[in-house]
Structure formats: structure tokens, C-alpha cells
Amino acid sequence: MTLLIVLALVGAAVVTAPLLVRFFDRQAGWPLAALLLVAAGFLFKELPGIIADTPLTTEVIWARDILGPGNDVTFSLRADGLGVFFAFIALLIGAVVFIYSAAYLPKKTGNTSFYTIMTAFTLSVLLLVLADDAVVLFISWELVSIASFLLIARSGSSGEDGSFRTLALTFIGGLTLLAGLATASVVAGSTKLDVILHSDAWAANPTLTTTVAVLIAVSAFTKAAQFPFHFWLPEAMAAATPVSAFLHAAAVVKAGVYLLLRFSTIFHDVAVWNWLLIIVGLGTALMSAIFAIVKTDLKKLTAYSTVSHLGWIVATIGVGTEVALAAAMVHTMAHALFKSSLFMLVGVVDHQTGTRDIRRLGKLYDKMPFTFASAVVAAASMAAVPPLFGFLSKEGMLTAFQEAPGGTVLLIVGGISAFFTFVYSAKYVFGTFVDGPRDMSEVKEAPVSLWLPAALPGWMSLFMIFALPALNQPIAAGVHSIMGNNEYESHLSLWHGINAPLIVSVLVLVAGIAFLFVRRQVWAVTEDRELLPTSGNQLLHQLVQGMTAAGRGMGAMANSFNPSRHLVWLVLCVIALGMSTLLFTTGIDGMPMAPRAEGLDNWWDLVPFAIITISVIGLMITRHRLAAAVLIGTAGVGLSLQMLMLGAPDVALTQFLVESLTVIVIMVVVRYQPRLFPPVPARQKIFAGIVAVLAGITAFLGVFTLLGRRDRSELAMWYLQEGSKMTSADNVVAVIIVEFRGFDTLGELSVLGMAAVVIAAVTSSMPRHKFGKRERPRPFGQSQLNSIPMRKAVVLVTPILIVLSALIFYRGHQLPGGGFVAALVMATAFGMSYLSKGRDEPVVGKQTPIILTGVGIIVAIGAGFLGLIEGGFLYAIHGELLGEHLTTSLIFDAGIYLAVLGMLTMAFNGLGGYLRPGADPEELAYRRGDENPLPDVPQPEDTEDAVDAYPEPLNPADNPVRISANAITAKEARP
Numbered sequence: 001m002t003l004l005i006v007l008a009l010v011g012a013a014v015v016t017a018p019l020l021v022r023f024f025d026r027q028a029g030w031p032l033a034a035l036l037l038v039a040a041g042f043l044f045k046e047l048p049g050i051i052a053d054t055p056l057t058t059e060v061i062w063a064r065d066i067l068g069p070g071n072d073v074t075f076s077l078r079a080d081g082l083g084v085f086f087a088f089i090a091l092l093i094g095a096v097v098f099i100y101s102a103a104y105l106p107k108k109t110g111n112t113s114f115y116t117i118m119t120a121f122t123l124s125v126l127l128l129v130l131a132d133d134a135v136v137l138f139i140s141w142e143l144v145s146i147a148s149f150l151l152i153a154r155s156g157s158s159g160e161d162g163s164f165r166t167l168a169l170t171f172i173g174g175l176t177l178l179a180g181l182a183t184a185s186v187v188a189g190s191t192k193l194d195v196i197l198h199s200d201a202w203a204a205n206p207t208l209t210t211t212v213a214v215l216i217a218v219s220a221f222t223k224a225a226q227f228p229f230h231f232w233l234p235e236a237m238a239a240a241t242p243v244s245a246f247l248h249a250a251a252v253v254k255a256g257v258y259l260l261l262r263f264s265t266i267f268h269d270v271a272v273w274n275w276l277l278i279i280v281g282l283g284t285a286l287m288s289a290i291f292a293i294v295k296t297d298l299k300k301l302t303a304y305s306t307v308s309h310l311g312w313i314v315a316t317i318g319v320g321t322e323v324a325l326a327a328a329m330v331h332t333m334a335h336a337l338f339k340s341s342l343f344m345l346v347g348v349v350d351h352q353t354g355t356r357d358i359r360r361l362g363k364l365y366d367k368m369p370f371t372f373a374s375a376v377v378a379a380a381s382m383a384a385v386p387p388l389f390g391f392l393s394k395e396g397m398l399t400a401f402q403e404a405p406g407g408t409v410l411l412i413v414g415g416i417s418a419f420f421t422f423v424y425s426a427k428y429v430f431g432t433f434v435d436g437p438r439d440m441s442e443v444k445e446a447p448v449s450l451w452l453p454a455a456l457p458g459w460m461s462l463f464m465i466f467a468l469p470a471l472n473q474p475i476a477a478g479v480h481s482i483m484g485n486n487e488y489e490s491h492l493s494l495w496h497g498i499n500a501p502l503i504v505s506v507l508v509l510v511a512g513i514a515f516l517f518v519r520r521q522v523w524a525v526t527e528d529r530e531l532l533p534t535s536g537n538q539l540l541h542q543l544v545q546g547m548t549a550a551g552r553g554m555g556a557m558a559n560s561f562n563p564s565r566h567l568v569w570l571v572l573c574v575i576a577l578g579m580s581t582l583l584f585t586t587g588i589d590g591m592p593m594a595p596r597a598e599g600l601d602n603w604w605d606l607v608p609f610a611i612i613t614i615s616v617i618g619l620m621i622t623r624h625r626l627a628a629a630v631l632i633g634t635a636g637v638g639l640s641l642q643m644l645m646l647g648a649p650d651v652a653l654t655q656f657l658v659e660s661l662t663v664i665v666i667m668v669v670v671r672y673q674p675r676l677f678p679p680v681p682a683r684q685k686i687f688a689g690i691v692a693v694l695a696g697i698t699a700f701l702g703v704f705t706l707l708g709r710r711d712r713s714e715l716a717m718w719y720l721q722e723g724s725k726m727t728s729a730d731n732v733v734a735v736i737i738v739e740f741r742g743f744d745t746l747g748e749l750s751v752l753g754m755a756a757v758v759i760a761a762v763t764s765s766m767p768r769h770k771f772g773k774r775e776r777p778r779p780f781g782q783s784q785l786n787s788i789p790m791r792k793a794v795v796l797v798t799p800i801l802i803v804l805s806a807l808i809f810y811r812g813h814q815l816p817g818g819g820f821v822a823a824l825v826m827a828t829a830f831g832m833s834y835l836s837k838g839r840d841e842p843v844v845g846k847q848t849p850i851i852l853t854g855v856g857i858i859v860a861i862g863a864g865f866l867g868l869i870e871g872g873f874l875y876a877i878h879g880e881l882l883g884e885h886l887t888t889s890l891i892f893d894a895g896i897y898l899a900v901l902g903m904l905t906m907a908f909n910g911l912g913g914y915l916r917p918g919a920d921p922e923e924l925a926y927r928r929g930d931e932n933p934l935p936d937v938p939q940p941e942d943t944e945d946a947v948d949a950y951p952e953p954l955n956p957a958d959n960p961v962r963i964s965a966n967a968i969t970a971k972e973a974r975p
Helices: 002-045 047-051 081-104 111-130 134-153 157-188 193-197 206-223 232-238 241-249 252-267 271-294 298-319 322-353 369-382 389-403 407-433 448-483 500-526 536-556 563-584 603-621 625-645 649-670 682-706 714-727 732-740 742-765 782-786 788-813 819-835 848-870 889-913 921-928 944-949 960-970
Strands: 056-063 073-079 878-881 884-887
Touching: 002 047, 002 056, 002 073, 002 081, 002 111, 047 081, 047 448, 073 081, 073 111, 073 134, 073 193, 081 111, 081 241, 081 252, 081 322, 081 448, 111 134, 111 241, 111 252, 134 157, 134 193, 134 206, 134 232, 134 241, 134 252, 157 193, 157 206, 157 232, 157 252, 157 536, 193 252, 206 252, 206 271, 232 241, 232 298, 241 252, 241 298, 241 322, 252 298, 252 322, 252 448, 271 298, 271 407, 271 500, 298 322, 298 389, 298 407, 322 369, 322 389, 322 448, 369 389, 369 407, 369 448, 389 407, 389 448, 389 500, 407 500, 563 682, 603 625, 625 649, 649 732, 649 819, 649 889, 714 732, 732 742, 732 788, 732 889, 742 848, 742 889, 788 819, 788 889, 819 889, 848 889, 884 889
Parallel strands: none
Antiparallel strands: 056 073, 878 884
16 A cells, blocks of 8 residues: 555656646645655655564455466565665655755756656656556656656757667667566566566576667666667757756666665676676776766766766676675665766856856856855765775776676776776866856856755765764665575665775775876867767767668568559568478477368358359450459458358458448549559569469468468367356357457457548548539439439448447357447448439538447447456456346447447548539549540540540649559569
């Protein structure tokens, strides 16, 4: 319950942020900080139990597993020693940043978006570090990426490029994390993190363990800004200073560190994991320290110092021992304190002087004494000057390096990196407050409300040394939650005797103090130097350009209105994949490829085969568009007959109705095109024939090999045997669609809804023309006479179709039927209604299809939420009402019914009813000269020159859509 209260408090901060800003403007940071502090207080009350290895847990089933409770997807939270450690960092540093923002932000300028996204940022980090389910962890990880992108992008044009680079690089980590978590969930047989981390399967498969370790490491590198993903972090400096302080000290970068620590439970003794983290971490630390030295912008200097310290932490985690993991946690805390303070102090200097460029600053130590003193303390902690907390944490990391294989080399590299850390820390202090050339006599100390929140975390680096005994148990609890044993004890102390780490620290301090006397000369040589021939930003830009060029090249292969050019590459890929599988593999999923020699089971199967064959041959030889549309329908009828003969009446009825309705839609489009297809060159016929034959052979061999030689699968038998018992339904097909695979159906339903949106968008954007002053067609012409029989049929058939649609819908769980096929039956009534009209008219109101589609999707999703009553989204609840068995899946089916009906009525309305008001088919017939042509209408021939034979308004300027449609058939139907 405590965890839900904590999340609710932070969620309340997100929801109330806009309202608080409306009343308090930038001062809204105070109440928002109070909410975070209260949330931290609730966690603090539970800290003794967590330290005693009794973690807080909360679990709500998200999606229930039909086979049992073992594989349910749950919204699961777990606050153990490690999770609470990072939760406190996020909440406490976040609270300080909000208080600082109340004085730093400008008045009445975008504060609503700032506080809203920042609180959402905090909530995302909190969810991440408390997640105990792989799904929740991944979603939180991506929310952190999106929040950081929005915070950087809101800074305007200066942050646009950096925000997109940040998003691109962190999303790469999202993809690798998705792959790693999915693999880990399959290996462990659960999405629960606790089960994954303590599964015995990892030891049994070292290769797979190493692969997942690399995926998790790369994911963490993108967030923790490790090489080669390091360059996004300095780019994020375009964001406001409070954003930089939170992002660098407690949010995004700490998410990467948390991930490495959390998965050290599995990988702490995997050699590839150890050396990958050590090499990348120390390499990044050394490289970024050098980059920091050459920077003159204080925020970029501090940003590269963040990357460097993150490299230290990553390398320490890579050592993998309990001492190393404890040292990594301690330095994570130290880094959060001094780095958040340093960033906010940069904001104070910028606020008071108008610049953060060292070359434009002057002597500020006497003008801003409190800011200067605070910067000295925070920078000294970063430089590991004793007795500050940063010194203690760096000693712990050096001790961990000493215990690792190749410890001497690691100590030397660590010592060099520590010296560079001292150098850029000195540059931060001396460059900002002592050495600057500018006269700063007009500068005054910042208000207390601005510099005090900025100074507070840094000063804590001094006070923390007096609270070391109180930190031992929380640090030990974090290590226990990682390593799974309770034997480790933390011993934080400033003095551990004379040892190698102390000697390295003394040498670094001596060298650093000596450097101070030559600092001006060194900085004059190194400032703003390009140390490498290219930058990460340039490489990423070149990569994007290369991928764009490759995409354009591949897109050019189908850059035509001719559908065959779009399909030929897909068909060729299927042929290549199918043939290679059949020729170069011995079996699939344990089943040999050798075919089984058996004869035809049912000679009646030749009837649908003959119908399909004749239809396809007719399609190949006809040049008439109308005949082609009819033959497509007859091929579908043959397929429907085959399904019916195989004992699948549901599928057969659905296929037949789809074919009927498709023919109507095809005719709506065909009537606007020339009567004949254009001639096809002989070489195109030969190429198309070869591709068609190969595709047919591939499809036949694939179906025959994979499906034609096996009995019903184990899964199919389970559905047949258990499905009826679990659902009290006899129609296993409908049950699979709306219950067992409801998520799939919901996805398909979303596709149908999007199809309706696309039809509406395309048809509503097409040019609309009136007939003008020309003679209009007679209101009662031949088309009206031809429609009379259909009108009479509609009057008789429509009531039958309505009743039949309702019966098919209701009986779907027990007998062939269901929402989808019932909607097709009802749509047939609308199709007949459209065909019965003598001219283009809508079948329903203009907004009706949109309403049907939207309500249908909402109803389907609403039925899914009803399942949460029993513990799982889309879980079907069964019951009896007046002797009838009812289920919530019937509501889900109703959503399918409405959405399908909405999509089809949108097709009839958009393509047939609202396409060209004032220019109906009869009018077009007049224009084309098919019946009583107007005197000025030329007679087009059925050739490619017919495109240009239409009179106005069918010209490229007035009606580009029509000309494009004709151009498809006449001018671009050749390779």
C-alpha cells in the first residue's frame, strides 16, 4: 500500500502541476517539492523493514495467463534496498530542483509545460527503479526517454537537434533492452524481475547469458552516456539549468546505472560483462575528462564531467564484487549531491552575470561569496579532496579496482583519470570565480532563494562524513538485494590505513596542487581545441544521411503508382526465403522436409480448384476492367467454397461476404477508369509470368511442407479439448478470436479503425467540382431505370439481412457466427442499398461511419477493462442471466461489429457517395461520350492516349487525383 501511496503522491504532482502554475506561477515548485518530500517520507517510514530484507511489494494483474497464474503480466512493484536507494535520489534531488526552479525560472513563460513534464519525469524514474516486472520496467524506461526529449526540446531551436539526437540514441537502448528483457522473460518463464534475476536457467546456458548481458549493457550505456553513445549528454545542455541538474544527477543517467546494478545479480561473474563495463567505463571516464578540460562553457564542462564520473561508476560495477557494487552505490550518491549542486550553481552564475562562458567572466569570489564558497565545496567533492564525501566514494572505487584482475593497470588508469578530474574541477572554480578577465564590479550576489537550494546538495558532501555510520546499513541492504545474500557488511570510513588507493589519491592531490600554478598557460593552449577529427554528432548525422539515402534507394524501387512495382519486391523476397528454406534446410521445428506421398483425399476438392484456376486464367488474358473485377470475385467464391468443404463455415461465410463487398468497392473505383487495361509489353508479360510461376511453386511447397503433412497441432487440440470447458462455448473459432487471442483481435480492430480514418482523409481531400453551366444530365435517365429491380430487392432483403445479422452476432459463441461476420452481413445491406440508387448517394450520414468506428473501438477497449474485475485485461467474465449463458466477450464482439460496419460504410460513403458532388457516374458517362455525348466531348480511345482525351475539369490542374488514377493505368503500367 505504501508504494501505491508514493506513486499516487507523485502522480498527484503531475496532475496538479498545471493548476498550481496557474495560481502560483513559478512558485509552484514549492508545493510540488512538498509532494515529493512527503512521498519520500512514506518510504523513509518503511526503511527499517527494507533494510531488514523485507521489501515492500505491490502487484496488480495486468493480463491474465489462461494456462495458470505463473505467466500473468502484472503491474508489479518492489521496493528493496537498491530500488529505495535510487527512489530517494530521485525524490530528494527532484524536490531540491523544484525549489531552485521557483526562483530560477522566468515569470509567466512556459512554466506549465516545465513543471508538468518534470513531475512526469520524476514519476517515470520512480516507476523504473521500483518496477518488478519486465513490461513495467521497459515502459518506464521509454517514458524516461520521452520525458527527457520533451524537456530538451522545449528549450526551442537551440535544443531541437540535441533533443532528437538524445531520442535517437536512447531509443537504440530501448530496442536492445526490449530484446534483452524479452529473451530473459522467455528463459526464466516469467516477466517478473525477481524470477528472472534468480532463475537457474542462466547458469545452464552461458552463451545465451552472455548475449543478454551484452544487450543489457548496451542499453545502460545509451542512458548512462558511455562511449560510443556519450555525446548526447552534452547536447542536452540546451535544456534549462534545472532540467540539466535533475537529468544529470538523478534521472536519465542514473537509470542506466540502476539497470547495470540491478542485472549484476545475474552477470556479476560473467567475464564479458566484467571486461566490457570496465574497459568502456574507464575509457569513457578518461576521454570525457580530457574533453571537459578543453571546454569554456561551464554547462558543457560540467556535462562532460558527468560523463566521466558515470564512466567511473560503470567500471566499478564491472568489477562485480560486493565491495565494488557498494562503492558504485556510494559514488552514485556522492555524484548526485555534488553534480546537482554544480549545475544549479552554473545557473546562479548565468542568472547574475548573463553568461556562463569562462572567457567572459571575471573575479566573482568577492562579489558572490556564498555562491563561490558553495562552488568550492561541491567542486572539491568532485575532485575527491578529503575529507569530503567525494573523496570517500573515490577511495572505495579505487579499492574495488585494486581487487579486480589487472588491478595495477586499473589503478594507474584510475589515477590518471582522477588527476584530470582535479584539473577540470579547478577550472570550474578558478575559471569562474578567480581568473576571468572581465570587470565584474556590477555583479551582485544572488538572492538567498536562488543560491541556497543550489548550494544545499553540495554542502551535504561535507556533512555526510558525519553520518557515515547511518549509511552502512542502507548501502549493505542495496548490495544484499543485488547479490542475494545477507553476509556483506559495509564499513564506510575516511581512513582505512595506508594502502594503494590512498597513495594514488595523495599523488593525485600533489600533482593537482602543482598544476594550479601553471593552469593559465595550460588552459590557454587547450581551450576550445578539437581533439578528434570528427565528433559523435557528425558521425550520427552522417549515419542518418546514409540511412536516408538507402531508404530513398529502396523506395525508388516502388516509386510508381503501378501496384505491381510495389508487390514484385515483396513477392521476390518471399520466393527467395521460401526456396532457400526448402533447399538448404533439413527440417523446420523438428519436422523433416521430405514430403509424404499421399493421394487426393476428396475428389470434390477439384471443383473449387477448377473455379479458382479458370478465374485466374481469365484474369491473365482479359483486358476489360469490368471482367477483371468479376473474375476476382469468382476466384474468391472458389476459395470460399473450398473453406466450406473443409469444414470451416465461419471462415467460408466471412470470405464470401468479404469478396462480395470487395467487388462493390472495386467497381466504385473502376468506373472512373478507362474500359480497357493498356497494352502490356511482351518482356513485362514474360517477367510477370516467371515471377507468378515461382510464387505459385513457393506457396504450394510451403503449404504442402508445413501444413499438408501433419495432424492437428498440440495447440489446436488444446483449444478443441479445453476451450469449450473454459468458456462454455462450442464455436472454438469465435472463442479463439474474442477470448484466447483477444489482444490480436484488438490490434486488428485498430487497423480497421485506421483504415476508416485513411479513407475519410483521402476522399475528403480530393478536389470537388460542379458541372458548371454545362447541360446537366436528365434526372430520370437509363441509370434510374436500371436500378428499379435492385430497389425492390433491397426492400425485401434488407429486413432479412438485419435479422440474420443479429442472429449471427448472438449465436457466435455456440454456432458459426460472431461480430465480424455479422457486421459483414449488415454491410451487405448497405452495399445493396448503394447499388440500388441511380446515382452516387451516401448510404448513411456523413458522420455516421466515424461515430460507428470510434464507438466500436471504445466499446471493445471498455470490454477489456471489464476483465480487470477478474484480474486481467480482456479476461472474459462468464455468467448466467435468465437461463442464458452470457459473457463480456459479447461486448467485445459488439465493438468489433460496430467498428467493421463503420469502416465499410465509410468506404461506401467516401468512394461512392461523397467523392464528387455534382459529378456522378451518369454525368461522367456524358463527359466520356458513353451515352448522348455533349457536342464538345471527344470520344476517347482505350489506349494510353486516352488519358488526355477528357474535357475539363478532368485535367491535371483541376483534378490531379483523376489524372493520377488514369496515369496509373495508361502511362506507368510498364517497367
